[in-house]
Amino acid sequence: MNFTKKLLKITFLGTGTSQGIPMIASNDPVCKSKNPKDKRLRSSILISWDDVTYTVDCGLDFRQQMLREDIQSLNGVFFTHEHADHIGGLDDLRPFCYQLGEMPIYLNKRTLHSLEKRFEYIFNPKFKYPGAPTVKPKIVYKTKFKVDGLEVIPIEVFHGKLPITAYRFQNFAYLTDVKFVEPAEKEKLKNLDVLVVDALRIKPHTTHFNLQEALDFVEELKPKRAYFTHISHKLGFHEEVSKQLPENVFLAYDGLKIEV
Template sequence: MNFTKKQLNITFLGTGTSQGIPMIANNDPVCLSKDLKDRRLRSSILISWDAVSYTVDCGLDFRQQMLRENVQSLNGVFFTHEHADHIGGLDDLRAFCYQIGEMPIYLNERTLHSLEKRFEYIFSTENRYPGAPSVLPNIVDSSSFYVDELKVTPIKVLHGNLPITAYRFGDFGYLTDVKSVSDEEKLKLQNLDVLVVNALRIEEHPTHFNLQEALDFIAELKPQKAYLTHISHKLGFHEAVSKILPNNVFLAYDGLKISV
């Protein structure tokens, strides 16, 4: 199946870690920063091409992100894993379901089972709440597939010991909450125009790349450009960290828009 290359428009809906920046009850200088680029909602992106739009994850700040970006329609959601900062906005899909009926969601089996437990009122066939959003699950494994004429390749990665899903859309790769990637899966990330990957903080972390690990990963894959996301206040100030990065690596920030 051959399709012409799509121009992808990416909006960083959120670039923060699971607690966001500023954190509740935290007086770290980064949490008190007046620089808007130091204010980070939970990590997610909006990816658009032609006349369609999808998000990767819909976390706890999903409603706020949709309103901020004035998103008027959505064609589906790709889920990376089941943690609350990546699924917590599932109920707010209902506004888009009013438009299209069932909302396609793409996810691995583990994530689907978690959603079925946490959002029983959405998935139940017997006790389904009538006002709940309607979703249409599509299980992803290791095989590439097409959505709206765009090739999507799932990437199996590890979030500590938790298997989660990253995605390659055309020549754009999006990986969040990653701690390790097998050599086999790295082959799926060759020749990228843009790579987005998590960089939680300066110190090592048991389940996320720290800054050095993210930079080493980028240097190994050699994308044309890379953006860092899923950032905590422990990484430091946006302005200061930006000055020490390689020339082709950038800190993403909430609201940043790029084209690939």
């Protein structure tokens, strides 16, 4: 298939880890920071091209993020995996579902099965609540597919032992909650203009890249630019960490907008 390259507009809706920053009941200096860039909602992005807009994940802060960015319409959601910080805003798709009638959601089978259990009142016709969002699941495998004229390439990555789905849109790739990527899947990440990947903290973690692992991953793949996301307060202050990064590597922050 031939695709005309499109201008992608990316908004970082949230760049924090599962508990966000500030974390509840924490007196860590980063959690007390007055810098807006140190205040992070749960990780998600908005991606737009032509006249369509999608999100990757809709977590627990989804409603707040949509209101902050004044999003008036949404065409669908790409889900990475089933953890609460990535799917907890599913019910807040309702206003957009009312517009569309039916919201396409792209996800792997495991994530769909989890959603069907957690949100039975959405997925099970027998228990469907009248005001619940109406969604249309589209199962994602390892092969590329087309969405509204754009080629999308799924990449399987591992969040600890859990296989989850990352996505490449043209020369932009979004990987969150990643600890390991098999060589065959890394091939899908070559020649990127922009790579987004998690960098949870300074110390090693069992299911996420720490800062050094994220830097090594960028060095291996050599994208033109890289942005780190899914950040905890244990990474440090935004301004201090940013000064230590290579010139083409940046810490993302909530509300950041880029074009690819």
